[in-house]
Every structure is written in C-alpha cells, then in structure tokens.
Amino acid sequence: MDAIKEFFNFFADPRVFFLLTTGAFVFAVWRRDLFVKPSVGYGLQIFLVLFFGLGLLDENFRLIIGKPDNVPIVGLIFLLLFFTWYSMRQAVLNDQRIANAEPVAEKVEEDRVWVWPDLVYIELICLVLCSVVLIVWSIVLKAPLEQPANAAATPNPSKAPWYFLGLQEMLVYFDPWLAGVVLPSLIIVGLMAIPYIDTNPKGNGYYTFKERKAEITIFLFGFVVLWSSLIVLGTFLRGPNWNFFGPFEYWDIHKLEALTNVNLSEYIWLRGLGVGMPSHWLFRELPGILLVSFYVFGLPVVFARTVFKRYYEKLGPARFYVTAFLFLSMLSLPVKMLARWLFNLKYVVAIGELFFNI
Amino acid sequence: MADEPNVPASGTPAPKPAAKPAPPSVPPGLAGKTTSAAAAPRRPAAKKKVEDDTSPLLSRRGWIGLAWGSFTAASAAGLAATGRFMFPNVLNEPPQQFRIGFPDEYAPGVDERWKDRFGVWIVRTPSDMVQEAAGFYALLVTCTHLGCTPNWLSAEDKFKCPCHGSGFRPTGINFEGPAPRPLERARIVLAEDGQILVDKAQKFQFELGQWADPESFLRV
C-alpha cells in the first residue's frame, strides 16, 4: 500500500506532473483513434473513480480531497476528461465519414427529435436533478468559512478561489505585472482569437479534428494542459508555505524545499564566464534581453521558414505573426516553469533598478 | 388650399378650411409631441398614445418627472451612503510610531511580540550585514511580492510567505520564491527615556542602499 502511495506521490512532483499531463495530451491528440475508443474512455473514468475511492482510505488524501473548497475540483477532473473525450470522439467519427466521402453526422440527423416535448422534458429532468444535487451538497458540506480576517496572520497556505489558482501558480514564476495582467490577458485573447484568425471555412457546425488541426490542438493545450491542470495542481498539490506536497503526503509546515533561484545574468557572468557582474544593468542583462527579443521576434520568423512553412503560406504574414505571437505568449508560461524546475532559473531579464523582471 | 391666404383678407367666414389645420386637442404637457401626432393623424398607434395621456392623476410629463426625480434621489442617497462608508466611525489603525521597551528586554534573534499589534519584527543581531555592528532593526511584516504576511520559521531560520512561497533570511534579504526585493526596514532609534522607538512612517529599502542609513539600525 505504501509503495503505491509513494508511486503516486512521485507523480505529483510538479516536473513529473507537468510532463505527464503534456505527454498524455500529446498522445491523446496524436493517437486519437485509440483515445476515443469507448473502452479507453470508460477505463479512464473507472481508474479515476478507483483512485479517488481507494485514496479516501488514506487520511492525508481525505483531508485534501474532502475539503469543501476542493470537492468541485474533483468533479471538474471527471467532467473535463469526459467532455474532452466525447467531443474528440465525435470529431474522429466525423473525420472517418469525411474520409469515406459520407456526409457528417450532424448533416444526417437521423436521431433528430422535437423541441417539444423531447428537449423540454430532458431539460426539466436535468433541472430537477441539478436542484437536488445542489441542495444535498449545500446541506452536507459546510461552507469553508475561516476566522475573522487579521492583517498580521495570513492563512497558510493562502489559496485564491479555485478559478484563480492557475493565476496564483503563474505568480510563482513571473513578476506580478506579467503573471497577473499581461500574460493572462494574452492567453485568454489567444484562446479566443486563434481559431478565428485562421480563415479556413471548414469545421462549421459539426465536429471535426482533421480540418482544424492546429486550432483545436492549440486551444486544447491552452485550456486543458495549462489552465485546468494548473488549477488541479494548485488545489491538490500546493500546501503550507506554498510547497509542493504529494496527495498522500502529510502537510508538514517544516518541509524543507530548496528554492534558491538564480538569475540568467548570474548564470552567464558568474558561473559561465567567471568574470563578475557588469556594473551597468543594460550590459548585465543584455543576454537576457537578446534571448527574450529572439523569443518574441525571431522565433516566429524561424517557424515561418522551417516547421510551419505551409501554415505560413496558407495564412499570410500578418495572420501568421499574430497567431505566432499569441501562441508564444501562451507557451512562455510552461517554458519558464520548466526552466525554473530544471535550472532554478529566477528571471531571464532582471532589472531590479527599474522594477522590470521577466 | 390655394385660396387660403385670402381667407382673412376677404373677411368672409370660412369654417371649412379653418377646421382642417386645427390640431387635435392635446393636453399642454405634450406640446413637443404635437407636430408628429398632427403630421400623421391617421396612425392609430400615435392616436392611442395621445388618448392614454389623459390620466386623471398626473400628466405624462409629470410621471416622467416623478420617476426621474425619485431615481436621482435614490442614486444620490446610495452614493452618499457609499461615500459615508469611506469614513468609518472607528478607525483601528495602529500608530505609526511606538515605543517597544528597553533594549535589554530583547534576546538575540527575531522577536515576534509586536507582529500582531504593530506589524513589525524586532531583530537583535550581534553583527548586521550592512552596518557591521551589533544592534537592532525593525522589519516590516509585508511580503515584497504581493503583500501577504510571511511567517517566521525559527527552525529553518527564515521568514516564509504562505501565498507564493517567497523566503527571506532573518536579515530581510529575499533568497527564494518570487519576491523581487528584500523586506523593508523601519526607522528605529532610542527615545529620550531610553526605550526603543520604532517609526513605520519611514522605511528603508536595501536595494536603494538605504540600510546604511544610521536610523535604519540601532547600535547598542
């Protein structure tokens, strides 16, 4: 039993957790024919039920899962997986029909029903069921109220409402103005805009994956892997002092985690070249500034010339560069997180003199 | 109609053409609407509106005036209440300047006794990193990242913020997590009566070189 718990605690390490989620995502998109099999879909849900069900036997797991704040997030995991699986399944089935030169399922409409009475009855049943669930929920689980606010005592850990936990996680890696304002806006604008920047007229009114590959993959990555999995991570795996804890691990306030972070300039001038820090900030941060400019301005050009050449020709320069910029802003989050986890990188550009850090 | 201008000149009574341009009877409140109602007298909707207007209580203009008047009054009252909210009857603001006892009441290390009341940690050190002398400094309990209150972990010898995990050494220097700069120090001097006097109104920031200021550190 302990070995199994250790095993899952190991997977909860942020590096492993993130790589695993990304890997699972890549696999689900790449081998979607396998992913959408009913056996896989049911299998995943059953695995989750078993995981949470058996996990409840463990005291530490029960504490974190059963917290009234966190119960909805358990539901979120199930629902997110189900809807991703279901829409992917519809898309794959339609893609097969398109490949066989058949009309898509939505055009055939063989299972068409009337709004009245069929749809309205279903809605009525849903309404009753949802009300029952909400009433039972509000009776059984107590509202997570805390003691009166005290400016001198911040709860430990201090967590944002669940829908902001992704943002709170970002705040660990970036300066507040970047993590709180610039990046979230760019990511949300990107998620909304990228599917529409593409002028491809297909995929309207029916499920498909093949006809809108890039847009669907980018959106799913941004929403499922970045936004939602960071919420899950923040809810279940962040503990006292904002340290990481496995789901079966005891929340020890004195857990020691070396978080000593190093700026890129220090890496280059002190550890790499061994010449000491240049005194002027512009010169000191030059490598970082160059790196960031390359990431923002150079990388899209490189992409346009190499990997995404066909995409570039299809979209034209203006649309391509806007898409690339939005996508790269979204990607800067996992890039920086990985750099932090793997190299303890604090800031790429650190101009404390001007309160400007990236 | 061509001979109409001649009517007054001729002086003969001409009831027929005079009745035609006469506007339909309209209460005085609707004078502005008259032209449109008269221009299209055949439209039943317009006509009906005019008839509705003959309320025994208030004219249309009167009603609208009443509605806007009460809306404005209610909004003004709400705004006033909001404004009043900015000036609470009791302000529980701790004083910015306070005496915290005599130097020999403090053991070496971080002292938490004034954290709740005044929001400072008093640290007694045998040798300060900047001033290179023995004495006291007062650290403000506000995290320089986004302003949570860190906890003092004596076992690990550090301040640790529960919000995003920033860590500070007892000196106040940030060494882990996202905080971009060290904790701030407050002015600390000896009062005339020999007590230590802390003044939070004046802050000293390390990154601006202010920790070298003699008032940021109390030598004993």
Ligand code: FES
């Ligand atoms: S507020 Fe202290 S680490 Fe963010």
